[in-house]
Structures are given as C-alpha cells and as structure tokens.
Amino acid sequence: MDITKNTGHQEGDVAKAIESQTAKIPSDAFLWTSVASMGVSLAFKLAGHKHTALFIGQWAAPFLLLGIYNKIVKTQGHD
Known part of the structure; x- marks a missing residue:
C-alpha cells in the first residue's frame, strides 16, 4: 500500500495556483520574516x-507555519 499518493482527491485550481507561487519563495524568507517580527x-x-x-x-x-507549508510543497509537490 503506497500512502504517499493521493489518488482519491485532487487539489482545486486555487490551491494549485497558490502552491505554484509560494514554491518560488525561498524557505529562508519565512524564517527571517519570523525573526524580524520578533525583533520589531x-x-x-x-x-x-x-x-x-x-x-x-x-x-x-x-x-514559521507558512515556511513549513512552503517546504512541504517544494519537497512533496502538489497533485
């Protein structure tokens, strides 16, 4: 049983568009933005x-949660 493939459901067009844009942002940007918010x-x-x-x-x-989501999208991809 392969649990890495989601064959029953697919992402919607909005989710695909968001994921394709957020995958372009470097993961470090989310970390530094988080640190900056703490500094401010x-x-x-x-x-x-x-x-x-x-x-x-x-x-x-x-x-930081957005950074985790970004990293998952980059490594696992989307449907």
Missing part, C-alpha cells in the same frame, strides 16, 4: 507600546 515586537515593547508589541509578536508562528 521587542522594539515596540521597549518603546512602551505593549499591545502593538503583542500583536506583531504573534506573527512569528504563522510565518
């Missing part, structure tokens, strides 16, 4: 803007 968050925290710092600091995790 720290700067806002030090400047006394607590709520803005928390808002921007929460961007790090989604950027």
Whole structure:
C-alpha cells in the first residue's frame, strides 16, 4: 500500500495556483520574516507600546507555519 499518493482527491485550481507561487519563495524568507517580527515586537515593547508589541509578536508562528507549508510543497509537490 503506497500512502504517499493521493489518488482519491485532487487539489482545486486555487490551491494549485497558490502552491505554484509560494514554491518560488525561498524557505529562508519565512524564517527571517519570523525573526524580524520578533525583533520589531521587542522594539515596540521597549518603546512602551505593549499591545502593538503583542500583536506583531504573534506573527512569528504563522510565518514559521507558512515556511513549513512552503517546504512541504517544494519537497512533496502538489497533485
């Protein structure tokens, strides 16, 4: 049984278009964007803007998740 092939379902046109565009972005871009959001968050925290710092600091995790998605699309491809 080959579990790597998805023969029952196919991606939609929108998903294929998004994956073809995100695969062009280097994986490092997501890592550095995440680190930058943490740095900007720290700067806002030090400047006394607590709520803005928390808002921007929460961007790090989604950027890292997008990086993981990008890496999966690059290595596994899409339907």
